[in-house]
Amino acid sequence: MTLLTRRTLVASSALLLPGCDALIENPRARAIAKAAEQATLRGQRLLGQDALAREFSASEISPLFKANGTINPEEPAYQAHAATAFKNWRVKVSGLVKNPLSLSLTDLQNLPARSQITRHDCVEGWSAIGGWSGPPLALLLKAAAVSEAARYAVFLCADTYHSTTRYYESIDLIDAWHPQTILALRLNNAPLDIAHGAPVRLRVERQLGYKHAKYIEEIILTDTLAPYGQGKGGYWEDRGYEWYAGI
Ligand SMILES: Nc1nc2c(c(=O)[nH]1)N[C@H]1C(S)=C(S)[C@@H](COP(=O)(O)O)O[C@H]1N2
Ligand SMILES: [Mo]
Numbered sequence: 001m002t003l004l005t006r007r008t009l010v011a012s013s014a015l016l017l018p019g020c021d022a023l024i025e026n027p028r029a030r031a032i033a034k035a036a037e038q039a040t041l042r043g044q045r046l047l048g049q050d051a052l053a054r055e056f057s058a059s060e061i062s063p064l065f066k067a068n069g070t071i072n073p074e075e076p077a078y079q080a081h082a083a084t085a086f087k088n089w090r091v092k093v094s095g096l097v098k099n100p101l102s103l104s105l106t107d108l109q110n111l112p113a114r115s116q117i118t119r120h121d122c123v124e125g126w127s128a129i130g131g132w133s134g135p136p137l138a139l140l141l142k143a144a145a146v147s148e149a150a151r152y153a154v155f156l157c158a159d160t161y162h163s164t165t166r167y168y169e170s171i172d173l174i175d176a177w178h179p180q181t182i183l184a185l186r187l188n189n190a191p192l193d194i195a196h197g198a199p200v201r202l203r204v205e206r207q208l209g210y211k212h213a214k215y216i217e218e219i220i221l222t223d224t225l226a227p228y229g230q231g232k233g234g235y236w237e238d239r240g241y242e243w244y245a246g247i
């Protein structure tokens with residue numbers, strides 16, 4: 001609401017109620033104008049920003065899905081979780097949310113899951129088709145009640161991959177709410193193995209492999225990427241890769 005300027009109010013109410021600019025001073029007219037703007041936004045997202053990445057059939061699944069980057073986090077804390085089948089693993093959702101969450105694997109497993117067979121493309125030049133399954137990130141965002149000020153979701157991982165800081169990634173809220181953005185718990189009908197990000201990893205299907213953070217421990221809603229890593233929004237972004245890695 002506060003983001004609406006007088007100009008956009010005039011523009012959207014003019015569309016709805018030609019010649020009635022004076023009505024913008026009226027709270028009911030303002031509400032109608034706001035609804036018109038939201039409808040436009042939804043319309044645009046249906047046309048483009050919500051476009052789905054291609055999905056494949058089960059017969060197209062790659063016989064071998066290569067694992068890349070960290071394939072077995074050496075950190076003692078991670079190894080302790082792995083030794084106990086991740087029973088004490090939590091995924092925290094914090095930052096610009098009204099209800100911070102701390103979810104166990106069982107909590108995540110009990111949420112409705114989405115299954116999708118998609119192609120993973122790594123910048124190193126290989127691709128693989130795999131079947132992923134897990135709760136849509138949107139369900140967590142809804143439960144956490146994301147604040148209007150949030151612009152990004154940042155994912156903090158348990159591994160450090162040849163550095164002293166954790167692997168991390170970030171996406172904007174359009175990708176965060178996208179129906180194919182899931183917290184994958186399973187690959188090809190089996191619980192995620194350690195090489196592919198156990199116990200939970202991101203799938204953000206319209207972007208390249210490095211965006212798909214494995215070993216997720218924390219999801220932070222934020223209006224700035226500056227405090228994380230070198231401030232470029234991800235482990236590989238800090239080393240020169242694009243932040244929006246669209247395929
Ligand atoms: N935590 C973490 N996530 C990560 C990486 C990593 O090293 N650590 N590597 C990224 C890269 S470059 C790719 S291609 C994919 C590889 O996923 P896979 O091992 O399931 O094939 O994970 C991405 N997510
Ligand atoms: Mo990659």
